[in-house]
Amino acid sequence: MFYDISIPFAAATPPWPDDVGFSCGWTCRRDDGSSVNLGVLHTSPHVGTHADAPLHVQSGWPASESLPASVFVGDVALIAVPPDHDLAHDIGIALLTHLLGAHPPTRVLLRTGHSVAGGLFPADWPALTAESATWLVEHGVTLWGVDAPSVDRRTSTVLPVHNTLFGGGSFVLENLALEGVPVGHYELLAQPLAVHGADAAPVRALLRAKREK
Numbered sequence: 232m233f234y235d236i237s238i239p240f241a242a243a244t245p246p247w248p249d250d251v252g253f254s255c256g257w258t259c260r261r262d263d264g265s266s267v268n269l270g271v272l273h274t275s276p277h278v279g280t281h282a283d284a285p286l287h288v289q290s291g292w293p294a295s296e297s298l299p300a301s302v303f304v305g306d307v308a309l310i311a312v313p314p315d316h317d318l319a320h321d322i323g324i325a326l327l328t329h330l331l332g333a334h335p336p337t338r339v340l341l342r343t344g345h346s347v348a349g350g351l352f353p354a355d356w357p358a359l360t361a362e363s364a365t366w367l368v369e370h371g372v373t374l375w376g377v378d379a380p381s382v383d384r385r386t387s388t389v390l391p392v393h394n395t396l397f398g399g400g401s402f403v404l405e406n407l408a409l410e411g412v413p414v415g416h417y418e419l420l421a422q423p424l425a426v427h428g429a430d431a432a433p434v435r436a437l438l439r440a441k442r443e444k
């Protein structure tokens with residue numbers, strides 16, 4: 232059984248305020264006498280489910296074609312921010328280890344409950360503290376994914392989580408559709424497109440329930 236945890240690149244998916252939303256135009260149409268319908272895509276790479284490239288936060292860091300394929304496939308833990316969590320507080324190491332245990336798997340997805348999946352761009356969402364991001368890197372977490380539009384706070388300009396994870400050799404997924412997926416352990420089957428030179432790449436992401444041993 233698969234869960235499709237992808238948010239589509241679609242005109243109905245709200246982009247970041249002031250960013251470019253998704254549209255699919257036509258270079259030529261069958262109805263106009265052409266031999267094929269031939270589309271052209273126009274979009275920010277951050278609209279639907281995507282992997283940021285390190286280039287997104289630092290000029291000179293790698294672009295999306297350099298994202299390593301193996302990071303996005305394999306065992307993953309899905310955890311969730313508790314419903315009574317105060318949105319004003321970032322996710323510190325105490326809460327992170329409460330949710331994950333002291334020995335996290337190499338891939339972790341977090342459901343914040345604040346996502347564009349419902350058709351509105353969320354006003355706010357909780358993010359890791361810089362110390363929590365460092366803890367993940369130090370404990371060998373190579374992929375950190377969230378349902379929110381960013382692994383950092385909406386209002387952050389310093390982007391400590393992006394910078395700490397990328398600087399430590401880890402990677403991120405954003406805009407995952409995690410509503411209704413039970414917390415637990417899964418196999419992640421995801422892959423960013425090799426979009427050369429881009430600061431992020433669209434991703435189709437699936438979770439497969441792990442077989443009981």
Ligand SMILES: [Zn+2]
Nearest residue numbers: 277283405431
């Ligand atoms: Zn992004």
